[in-house]
Amino acid sequence: MAMIKVDNLAVAYGHGQNALKVVKDVSFEVAKGETFGLVGESGCGKSTVLGALAGRNKTWSGSVVIDGEAANPKRTKSQLAKQQMVFQDPFGSIHPRHTIGRTLLEPLEIHGLDRRQERIEEVLRDVGLPHNFRYRFPHQLSGGQRQRVAIARALILKPRILLLDEPTSALDVSIQAEILNLLKDLREREHLTYVLVSHDMAVIAHLCDRVAVMQDGVFVEVTTRENLLKGEVAHPYTQTLLDGSRGYVPARQRRGLQSVGHA
Template sequence: MHSSEIVQQQEAVAALEIQNLDVFFGQGQDRLQAVKGVSFSVPKGGSFGLVGESGSGKSTVLRTVSGLISDWKGVINIKGNAIDHRRDKAFYKTIQMVFQDPYASLHPRHTIDRTLSEPLILHGLKDRDARVDQALVDVGLGTSFRFRYPHQLSGGQRQRVAIARSLMLEPEILLLDEPTSALDVSVQAEILNLLADLRERKNLTYLLVTHNLAVVAHMCDDIAVMNRGEIVEVMSVEEMRNAEPEHPYTRELLMASEGYVPE
């Protein structure tokens, strides 16, 4: 096999692929199926959006991929390798998650330095000072923030720290769970622009969950629309912009999206 064919083959392997994912909550008679037969794939360097109302199952998919939910069936492939229900250290060097609420996701009594150093200590990585400084620069904060506490930061600054923490192990895939919904509207665009810039600079792959179609239009290449635990439609953002959905639920979602103009 020629080297060019090997490169093409590597590029053809999706960064993240999910096949027939079922996710459950509860036990016995109370066991509830929250996600039903979900399948999609995200190419390396791509950005894929899961869209739907609250309770549609989109965040459940994200948390299952991240390892926070263990009761699931189906196949989750990371770079062509199927992952088990238990995650090892190597998994967390490949995939990291940015949570919705930066007020809840940062320890209030830990300095930013400690928050960013912890993943490095757990994985035995060296040059911690330089890595922490670089991460703060990468997210537009600078080294002067290193020994501050979360209560000394604004919401947008906290979310920048949360993004910096997700990048400490140099992952290839970021799972983004409504990363701007807890922030003021004026700050949301700054964080979205930062994420778009980081994706380009570091060749990251994104799986983004949101109910906001304007966010998807800004951030993603393709989207899957979820309703009641199932994917009802997969489409490109271009098709969404042109208001060309096939499924009635997607059309309702487009019309209900306040302030969203397809043009």
């Protein structure tokens, strides 16, 4: 059974003739323990899909099933706890005047969970931060440390799914690999399922098992990590994204390389 099953998901803003359809009847499944990527240029609809899955966007139509349970636009507490979101900007997603401990305590209070101090220490350890970081404020942490806190906040409710919205794009390149490797380790250790939004093909190839390529609100191709690494893709837009990730190659030079390859 799929952990996530989406059929004919559509998201529009506005009404009637003025409605802007941002996501246009996309369908996909994500297996338990899989990382499924959504990649495409800004404005293609990938973050809107993530927002509908998370319950943040309530104006969608279609069918969403999470762990065998139908998810309506208005979610129950248990449904919200089952999947948690990690945002792009660790500077804006954490309250600047709350200590890290207070930030991690809040979801535990909302959901009425016990062993709160133990859970806070445990989740800090899980993301590689010392337990005394609970007394620090966000401005006392580096960007990478803040993103670790954001991941800890998502993990503290013991979700089965993490929804990752460009989780490394606001970080220095030297820190991105650390966060990606942390996410990879957590997925394997906690048996998590991920949906990852990114515009960076290198990030997608590092973490994802399969990827849906989005353009103008639709999936133009769904392919595997292996096919991406080999460059064996079917749609011209996917090839354009791959070329962009490797650096620009003029069309004339690309044709010349192809003719040499066939000689």
